[in-house]
Each structure stands twice: as C-alpha cells, then as structure tokens.
Amino acid sequence: MREQLPAGGVELSPAEIEALDARWSSCWTPSAVARQLVGIETPWCVAAGWALDLFRGTQTRPHGDIEIAIPAEGFPEVRERFPGLAFDAVSSGRIWANAAPDVLAATHQTWLRDPATDNYLLDVFREPHDGDTWICRHHETIRLPYRDIIRHTRDGIPYLTPELVLLFKAKHARPKDQADFDATIPHLTTAQRETLTELLARAYPGHRWLADL
Template identity: 75%
Template structure:
C-alpha cells in the first residue's frame, strides 16, 4: 500500500482495490446479523441487494457481501455488538484500518474485518439523520421517519423499503442492479412505484427506469 496521503487514510491503487474485493466473505446472512443485533435500541436495517430479497421473500441471487445501515450517531452501540472484530472505514479509494472517530467522519462506509483471517464480513453504512428522521445522503432534502422506511420480514428482520433501495441502485445501474429492478418492480404496490418514480425524477432526472414504472 502507498503512503498515507494528507487527506487521511491509506490511498489504494486500482490493483489494491481489486485485491480487497476478494477478501469479502459471503457466509453471513441477514438472520445471523439480526441475531447479533437483537435488542439493540437504535434503528437499523438490511440494505442493498439482500434487502430486496427480504422484500420478495427469498434469496434470488448470490450476494458478495451483506450491507446494513444505521444512524451515524448510533455507531458506537453497534460497534459493541461485534467484540473480537475490527472496523475499517473505506471510501474514495482509501481505507482507514481500525478506524478512529476522526477517520469515521471522513466517509460513511465501515467494513467489519475478522483480524484472524483478514476477511471482511459486514458493510455498515453510517447514514445522516436528524434524530429519528432518516436523511438521504444523495439528496438531503429527502427525509423520512425511520418508522416509514424500515420494513420487517415475518421473522422480524428489518430491511430498507424497496423504493429506496432501488433509488440508490439507480446511480450506477450495473447489470445486477438492472436485474434487481426488473425482479422487484412487479412485487411493489402502485404507491411504491409512484414514490420511486418521483424520487428518481428528483435525484436522477431522465433515468430510464422512470418510464418503466
């Protein structure tokens, strides 16, 4: 790895970033994470591809990792639920190993690492919020009470509303994101589709998904 730059963290080369992608373990599942966070007071939810599978009621594809999101201020409470592991902060082509509070302020992604194997097990998004109100990091004017956007499976596993998961996926619309969109929309209510279309028009005007909704 290269020297630590003035902006903080260790800057990674493209080859080093690619090498990091091989260190993710897919052995953790939403139910396993929920067991570790059982009884926690802060709102949290499964995000990204796993959230859409929870919404649809079953796993539809392989997932290279598992992502959850929490209010940024609640990270210490979550951190204490994973003794024996290390949290690294990551973003903008840099990584902060065993991140300090100062490093955590620089980015929103936090990777849970097994210090024995070096593998990453869980991606924790520390999201902006105002008390119990969630704030979209792509557009801070988009705000919802956590109670409105966190849904639960019959087993009680919390996950992000599908319209918001797809809003985040729309930015890059990789092949897997397109697949997720096409597989999820038929399961959404008309109100959810209308909400997603409105959010896309605000954050990604002219996005091709709008016409499909």
C-alpha cells in the first residue's frame, strides 16, 4: 500500500536523518511500553528487532529504537495512554511535527516525542486492517487474523510473530536484517519456516532468503 503524502512537513537530508539517531537514546524498553498500554482493548505488539529478541527470550543486540504495531483505527486509544507527548508523523524522509489528524490519516508511522527533551521514545506503526484482520502494508493480499500474528512472552508482553518480522525485514535486507534472519531461523519451528517461505515467495519471488529456508 503506497501512501499519498500530505502537503507540508519537513524534508530531511541524509545527514539530518542520521542525526536523528541520537534523539532515540532514551527510547523505552518493551517492558516500559507494556506498562503504558496495560489493559487497552486495541491489539498491539512489539515489532521489528525487539520482537525477535522477545521471541528468543533474550536481548541479542543493541536496538536504536523500539517499534510497536497497532490497527490504524485503534490509534486514538493508544494515543490517550501517552499524555504530554508530541506525535510526529514520518514517511519517505519527511517529518510532520505534532501531526494534524489529516496527516496521521495519510501516513502510517508515528514517532512519540518528549517535548521537554525533544527525544523520541516510541515508534508506532498504524497498520491497515479489516476489522480484526491484519493486512500487510507491503503486500495487501497477505491478510491474517490478529489472534494468529501476536504472541506473548512469559510476562505477557505481546510481540509480532517472527515470520512476519522477517517478512518485513526482507524488503531491504540490510546487514542488521540479514544478521537477524541468520540468528532467528534456527529457532523457528517447521511450521513457522513453511509460513515464512510461503509469504516470502508471494511478496518477494526469488528472494535470496528462500534458498536458506
């Protein structure tokens, strides 16, 4: 699903994007996010690299930020849990500080910022969905019930199932994504490997990871 970007915002240069990394130095941990969201009705889960570490039960590498995924229509309930924070929308190298509702509706990624320090604490993906069915924003024919894509740690932290984390990472397959793939594959069940193989073949035919599965 391609976003039709709204007007406004600030276009960031590569150097400015790189400089933003320092503003994530005080980002939260999965446990801290879970404490903020305890009891909400909207399904949510830790995504990306942190999700793979939650799956494996230990932190395997440093994380420059933390991302969670939620159904787009559930964003208002999540937003209510973070009073006093600014919500900046980001997409394609642009950023909209204190994004207006129309900007939020036209983008899918939101950075929660502490106005006192200007540091970023949490990255929220507002995902497409059809009711209780999650829709992959990279390949909209991939649709799964939320109950099938969210797993939980022993202490109850929800995280995106590793097959889908790796599916998202396959798009760019940066060095850290390759490292995450190599470290995670040995821990997948046969069923998980089969699922990942099927999804990769559908979304990215001929992807180099298919040979390793």
